[in-house]
Amino acid sequence: MAEFLQYLVTGVTIGSIYALAALGFAIVYNASHVINFAQGEFIMIGGMATATLTAAGVPLPLAILAGIAGAMLVGVLIAKFAVERARNASVVTLIIITIGASIFLRGLAEVVWGKEFHRLDSFSGNAPLMLGGAVVTTQSLWVLGVTAALILATGLFFNRTMAGKAMLATSHNRLAAQLVGVNVRHVVLAAFALSAALGAMGGAVVAPITYSYTEMGIMLGLKGFAAAALGGLGNGVGAVAGGLIVGIAESLSAGYISSAYKDAVAFVIIVAVLVFMPGGLFGRAGTERV
Amino acid sequence: MFRKRLLCAVMTASAVALGAMSALAQSGQPIKIGSILSVTGPASFLGEPEKKVLELYVDRINKAGGVAGRPIQLTVYDDGGAADKAASFTKRLLESDGVDAILGGTTTAATMAAVPLVERAGVPFISLAGAVVITEPVKTWVFKTPHTDRMAVEKVYGDMKKRGFTRVALLSEDSGFGKSGRDQALTVAKLVGMTVVADETYGAKDADVSAQVTKIRGAEGVQAVLVSGLGQGPAMVTRDYRKLGVSAPLYHLHGVASKEFIRLAGDAAEGVRLPAAGLVVAAQLPDSDPQKKVATEFTKTYEEAFKSEVSTFAGHAYDALMIYTDAVKRAGGTDKAKVRDAIEQTKGYVGTGGVVNMSATDHMGLGLDAFHMVEVKKGDWALVK
Amino acid sequence: MTHRLLGLGLLAVVLALLPLGLPNNFYLDMAILAGLNAIVCVGLNLLVGFAGQVSLGHAGFFGIGAYATAVLVSTHKWPALLALAAGALLSAVIAFAVARPILRLKGHYLAMATLGIGIIISIVLRTETRITGGPDGMIVDPLNVFGFEVYGERVWYWVVAGLLLVTVWLALNLIDSPVGRALRALHGSEVAAETLGVDTARFKAMVFVLSAVFASVAGSLFAHYAGLITPAKADFLKSVELVTMVVFGGMASTFGAVVGAAILTVLPQLLTVFQDYQHMMLGLILMLTMVFMPKGLLPTLAGLVQARTSLGGRR
DSSP: OHHHHHHHHHHHHHHHHHHHHHHHHHHHHHHHSOOOTTHHHHHHHHHHHHHHHHHTTOOHHHHHHHHHHHHHHHHHHHIIIIITTTTTSOHHHHHHHHHHHHHHHHHHHHHHHOSSOBOOOOTTOSOOEEETTEEEOHHHHHHHHHHHHHHHHHHHHHHHSHHHHHHHHHHHOHHHHHHTTOOHHHHHHHHHHHHHHHHHHHHHHHHHHHOBOTTHHHHHHHHHHHHHHHHOTTOHHHHHHHHHHHHHHHHHHHHHTOGGGHHHHHHHHHHHHHHHOTTOSSSOOOOOOO | OHHHHHHHHHHHHHHHHHHHHHHHHTTTOOEEEEEEEOOSSTTHHHHHHHHHHHHHHHHHHHHTTOBTTBOEEEEEEEOTTOHHHHHHHHHHHHHTSOOSEEEEOSSHHHHHHHHHHHHHHTOOEEEOOOOGGGTSSOOTTEEEOSOOHHHHHHHHHHHHHHTTOOEEEEEEESSHHHHHHHHHHHHHHHHHTOEEEEEEEEOTTOSOOHHHHHHHHHSTTOOEEEEEOOTHHHHHHHHHHHHTTOOSOEEEOGGGOSHHHHHHHGGGGTTOEEEEEGGGGGGGSOTTOTHHHHHHHHHHHHHHHHSSOOOHHHHHHHHHHHHHHHHHHHHTSOOHHHHHHHHHTOOSEEOSSOEEOOBTTBSSOOOGGGEEEEEEETTEEEEOO | OHHHHHHHHHHHHHHHHGGGGOOSHHHHHHHHHHHHHHHHHHHHHIIIIISOOOOSOHHHHHHHHHHHHIIIIIITOOOHHHHHHHHHHHHHHHHHHHHHHHHTSOHHHHHHHHHHHHHHHHHHHHHOHHHHOGGGOEEOOOEEETTEEEOSHHHHHHHHHHHHHHHHHHHHHHHHSHHHHHHHHHHHOHHHHHHTTOOHHHHHHHHHHHHHHHHHHHHHHHHHHHSEEOGGGGSHHHHHHHHHHHHHHOTTOHHHHHHHHHHHHHHHHHHGGGGGGHHHHHHHHHHHHHHHOTTOHHHHHHHHHHHHHHHHHHO
16 A cells, blocks of 8 residues: 555656646647647756756756746747748648757757756755655655646636637637737747746756756657647646646556556557547547548 | 678778778877767766766877877767667777777677677777676677676675675666676675565666665565666666665665766765775775875876866776777787787786786786775765775 | 659669769768668658658657567577568558557647557567667677678668669559559548548558558668667657658658658768757757748759749740
8 A cells, every 4th residue: 555655646746747748738739739849848948947057056946937937938939930930831840840949959958058967956855754654755745736836827827817818719719819809929929938837847846856957858748748648639627637647657557567668658548548539538539621 | 602702802892991001000190099988868977077088188198299109089979878879880980980999888788789890890999888798708809997797796795795684675777787787686696695585677767766666665674775777877766765765775886986976866875885996985095005096196187187076987988098008009009900919918007997917818807806895975985994 | 654764763873873972881881871761761751741641650660670680580590581571561460450540540649649659669679678688779690681691881782772772663653553643632631532432541551551561671671781779769769750851851752751861861970070069950950941841852942943944934
């Protein structure tokens, strides 16, 4: 039982990061119908900036904010100079543009921060808590708390604010939104900025658990994509649920089946689900425009 | 028929090429040394200092007039810790850069990927990697400078037994070094009467090993844990190990003997024990130790040049360069076969790893006496007495 | 028809003359690797360019071919050609089994599913250490065909060049066949093709299997040639590299796929001169090419030339 609890704690913690990444995928997808393969790099930027800035003596909150700001700037630049310009290109061309962006960002990070691993201390001490025989680190609590707060804030933004409603409207019907006066181009930029902020914040809180290095975003991003597809592309609640499902399944199978196959779990789940439910768990199967 | 003709053609071509090269080589041309190192990737804290040391000492040698009047031209490629890249860069060094020798292979995997190529090409190759498979069985052109993982395991088990532990849990990395270390740990355990009670693995690029550590925590009667890995991986293991509150003493192999390991693992590294060459504890060695002088001098040069602390890996690269240049001097040139013979005859070279005495049956030439158990205390290495 | 033969002839001439311009074996080595990638890309282009189906998992099939050869030849001492055929068969069976359910998916879901399958294959190859040697891979015996050992860059170059010509010829014939026309209809609109009585699902599955087989054969040859195979050759980044080659050179253009493979195989080697900046450069080049030439290099250039000549003709 203690073991099961331990696996569950680990799973929920890492699942939270997947959820944040998946939410980022969903927001960008809604606004522009682009899958942004550079989403993982936002996580990397957040983690690297926070780790290196605090090491240089910058207070933690300031370092996190700087990381978020940097990621948002990068996100807006990608949206403005790459995605917007290639609006009418095919799905696969857009995929390659965002992959090009992610290769570029990793290369940039290597130049700016170097290729070595960076350590970031836990936000509030190393003394762990015990929960029914399982060890819960304070950093896990930070991850959970921050994720919950961000998801809540994102939900409020989309349902309660004018800007959020305009973004939602655009995802439902781009033309109609345009007709009622929504600036669709700004919506795409805002979506990239928002998803970058979510990713970077996730990167900052997870950095004390995983270390920060230039390649940290690759797997986190891909699993975030899997989680987003699992929940149904463009479905925010589904994305969060998908992230937690992937995280927990991964941790449990690492414990009970095989730790070596841990990374395959997310993809086995998503392939299996897509075979039987082509629109993900919570999505509707799309109809193709003729 | 076809095959014969082909072989013939290949042989004539290489003979012509070889002849041309050696003719060029003898006339004051630079000595071309190639190197494949893991400057990035999971083994970067091994490869990075290795690269810096090679560049520093090649520069110093050239400023001092070169080797027998010939300057050294160094070409370093970064394999990023990937064996396939190491193989293709080796090809590039051999075919395009036409090097006289190759130093490196930071990791066991990179080394073993390069071995078939250098053996076929007939170029002296001095590896900086740890596993015993590199030099056992002996390969004609392949040498190495660090102690083997087998020696490291013997040293660790010796220390465990001294502290009264006989039940050990293994946690090994899926890298070449990690796997080889695990094999040695299992084999040597039988010989010295240790019992392996748990045998888990982790991936070099994993971000989290708490599942494996949880299993070890639950295993029956674990008295000590041995981690077989190199570079960043073991630092992560160390942190998850402390995080989950496992109390059994933690041991590593010599693939982490760098301050970078302590920096990455932080407080979690306290109390970790591992075998390492005397270099990292040079100041604590008794004056009678033959290594003391070399190790102290090297440490001083390194720390002045780079403003960072020396690691054993930097020393492996230094030793390889010294052994090669010394062999070139004795062979009177860079003729590959002669230099190979000269390397094999290296005797009494006092390096950062110990006193090297090579032979036709031993292409490493180190004894156990230069290998010390060290413990991390207050963020620094302390010699275990 | 003549157009097709012209292209093939031109490719043959280029391949025949290329070795004369290459100073040493290192460049020949790059040409061989480019050729092997081109074989995969020509197949992949049938799927991505003509059938309009994304695959982010084709390196998985390359890996299956490579490891089938590595394990069967080096460990079990099978004849090389038999092992190559076994790998191709295994790839075909896997591709066939997953094709129907997966190719029903649209756009990004298809990308996700193929990506997932590719990653699963590469993780299996990485994890089954006892059979595959794990992350550090395994050493592979040289290619031996009926007692002749294919060894050395010169010989390999001609083997790969010959095979590339055959692959391109096959692809061109397929594109021009009734099946090919159905394929092109598919890329335009699947629903429209179906109303015309084309069994799109069958064709998509067929092309998927065929492209998997091409990838597998190239993988087998690569394993023999390189002498070392690691799971990195089957992973996500390799899959992305392959698709990028196809799109970079020009989607729906067989010769575009060959050009794309050649450029993107050589480019990273050339970029090593930028040292620390090489990854930035690679990413930037990919982005800029795709943003400014979304149809890819060859079709865009061909379009430019055509516009120039028709303009000149009018004048």
